[in-house]
Amino acid sequence: MRPSLVIFDCDGVLVDSEGIANRVLAEAVTRLGHDMDEAGSRHEFVGLSMKSVMARIEAMTGSALPPDWLPELQAITYARFRVSLAAVPHVGPAVEAVQAAGIATCVASSGTPDKMALTLGLTGLAPLFTGRLFSAVEVARGKPAPDLFLHAAARMGHDPGACVVVEDSVPGVTGAVAAGMRALGFARETDAALLRAAGAEIFDDMRQLPALIGLTS
Structure with a gap:
């Protein structure tokens, strides 16, 4: 039917967009001291809301994300989207x-x-x-x-x-x-x-x- x-x-x-976004996200998580590649980012985060992604990252790293973390992530991601999406x-x-x-x-x-x-x-x-x-x-x-x-x-x-x-x-x-x-x-x-x-x-x-x-x- x-x-x-x-x-x-x-x-x-x-x-x-998944490849672009997950490469940027993996780079951001790695900068926090938790090594991650694109495959790891896809495994952990694809399909989740950003609220859930951030909560999971904080659990991984054991600390709260900096206040400017999300705006910086979005700025980098959107810039790459504008180039190659x-x-x-x-x-x-x-x-x-x-x-x-x-x-x-x-x-x-x-x-x-x-x-x-x-x-x-x-x-x-x-x-x-x-x-x-x-x-x-x-x-x-x-x-x-x-x-x-x-x-x-x-x-x-x-x-x-x-x-x-x-x-x-x-x-x-x-x-x-x-x-x-x-x-x-x-x-x-x-x-x-x-x-x-x-x-x-x-x-x-x-x-x-x-x-x-x-x-x-």
Whole structure:
């Protein structure tokens, strides 16, 4: 059965930002005295809100983060986005195909509204989701809790059981399943086995998305 709403994660699903962001984050954590590389950053932090990321870093290092840590991290990350950020291959036409079939779409991200506006703007995807961006800052609990997905569905006026979530992280898939939604795990850069174990159906190319939600054979 076709969904009435497809909810897209942003980082790693719409915009190819995970590599950039996790390299910057790993460098920042290393400067705090806790050695980390990009793979370690992805393992620890992908899919989490920045509030949760910061709490985890403080637990790792055993000390509170400096007051200027987050603004500095964001400034470096955004500067690198402006140089090299791109859309995930084939995602624009995939979203357009979903919308052309009369299925509603929105974004539900652990990122802040400002970050989504920047990344979607830089990649030319912003017009596809005007007025339909939902952030973890709007709910009490971020992913892996179901709160953000339930919030997005409610704001969009759709029953959770009629929603499909497109995610690339274990916390995101876990939250979608907990919300009672069908989860599609985008495994282009994520371990497919981990996404499957969390409850997702797996795909690795955005050109497959229309068929997965029943638009083509």
